[in-house]
Structures are given as structure tokens and as C-alpha cells.
Amino acid sequence: MPKRVDHDQRRRHIADALLRVAAAQGLHAAGFREVAAEAGVSVRLVQYYFETKEQLLLFGLRRVGEQFTERVQPRLASGVLPPAGRARIEFVLTATLPLDAESRSLYVLYNQYFALALTNPALAAQPYGSDPDALETWLVEQLRACQADGRLAPERDPVAEASIVLALTVGLGNAVLAGRRSTDDARRLLACHLDDRLGPQD
Known part of the structure; x- marks a missing residue:
């Protein structure tokens, strides 16, 4: 039976690789090739999920907000505060x-x-x-x-x-x-x- 692919998870994985490259080298250095290498996937796969660099950048921006929420939400929801x-x-x-x-x-x-x-x-x-x-x-x-x-x-x-x-x-x-x-x-x-x-x- 073919393995079921979680496409949202795959997009997040690629976008997180973009953010790691950008944090280390700048957004200008985060091309498809660099992001693919960081994510451990092919350039073709990056292009499958993000047809243009602009699409990848926009999704990466969304991930910045999500990562901040992931950072603070557990404590906000814990009842400690x-x-x-x-x-x-x-x-x-x-x-x-x-x-x-x-x-x-x-x-x-x-x-x-x-x-x-x-x-x-x-x-x-x-x-x-x-x-x-x-x-x-x-x-x-x-x-x-x-x-x-x-x-x-x-x-x-x-x-x-x-x-x-x-x-x-x-x-x-x-x-x-x-x-x-x-x-x-x-x-x-x-x-x-x-x-x-x-x-x-x-």
C-alpha cells in the first residue's frame, strides 16, 4: 500500500528549511537549490509545492508567525499565568x-x-x-x-x-x-x- 503523504507537513518542512537558510545567510541567499539541500529533498520537490520563490517566501512568513505561537502558547495555555x-x-x-x-x-x-x-x-x-x-x-x-x-x-x-x-x-x-x-x-x-x-x- 503506498505511503500516504502529509502535504501540509511537507510544506512546513520545506518552509522551515527556508527559514534556517535565511537565518544563517539572509533571505536573498535562500534559493530553491539552497532550500532543497537544507531540507534534504530535491529541487523538483520544492518546485512541486512552491511554483515560485515568492510563494515559498509567503509560506515562510506564515511559518515565522506559527513558530512564535508554538513558542509561547504552551505557557499561555498552562494556567501558570x-x-x-x-x-x-x-x-x-x-x-x-x-x-x-x-x-x-x-x-x-x-x-x-x-x-x-x-x-x-x-x-x-x-x-x-x-x-x-x-x-x-x-x-x-x-x-x-x-x-x-x-x-x-x-x-x-x-x-x-x-x-x-x-x-x-x-x-x-x-x-x-x-x-x-x-x-x-x-x-x-x-x-x-x-x-x-x-x-x-x-
Whole structure:
């Protein structure tokens, strides 16, 4: 009986190979031949699943988001963190920072896609543009819950506060990547900002 092929799994396998090549050498170096070699498959198979490099790049972008979710979801779903509030916010924002090998790779990849999207209309029109909005929407909901609990001052605008803390987080991440801030500095400065807005951790 012929072996049943999981095509979605095969696509993810190839896209993950693309991301590994891109993390090490840059998206510009991730051609079909390089991706096939990294994935351990033929170039023909890569072309079977992705007719163009653009299709492969778009699927790879989706995998960046999925890998981040896979990284944070187990802890968010474990019940260790409260369903809303300061601890949950700090955990998710800290997870976006390049603080270890895995998060650094995802951060570099996301920045590469950002740079490419500035000149590639197809990429700019993809979920890349809505992913940051999804994080900001989630953060606004969390901050409104903090406001209802008395942690965020009533005069503070949760929408503006979400934009501010996201801008801070991106700035810290870029500083860590450039070697201008240590990972400990990034954690500390993010925590200081959240202490100022929401009070210290319980």
C-alpha cells in the first residue's frame, strides 16, 4: 500500500528549511537549490509545492508567525499565568525579544521580511501587515483588563499605551541585536516600564 503523504507537513518542512537558510545567510541567499539541500529533498520537490520563490517566501512568513505561537502558547495555555494582566503582558513581550538562540532567529527573520516587504508589494499585502496589529489588539485588551482591575490609571489610554510599549519593545530588540544592549538590560528596561504603568509584579 503506498505511503500516504502529509502535504501540509511537507510544506512546513520545506518552509522551515527556508527559514534556517535565511537565518544563517539572509533571505536573498535562500534559493530553491539552497532550500532543497537544507531540507534534504530535491529541487523538483520544492518546485512541486512552491511554483515560485515568492510563494515559498509567503509560506515562510506564515511559518515565522506559527513558530512564535508554538513558542509561547504552551505557557499561555498552562494556567501558570493569569488569564489577563501584567504577568501575561510581560511574558509575551519578552518572548518577542531576541534573548536566546531561538528568539534571536525569529527576530532576525521577521526583520528580514519587514525589510523585503518595503519593496515587495506581494509581501506587503500579506498577513505580515496584520500580525503586528493582532499583537497590538491583544495588548489593548490586556491593558483594558488591567485598567478594570485598577492596575492601569483610568486617565491612561490603553490604545496609546499599547503603541508605546510595543515601540519600546521593538527598540530594545533592535538594540540587543546590534549589541548596544544586553539581554538583561532589555528585560530590566521592559520590566521598569511595566512597573511604571501597571505596578510591580504580584
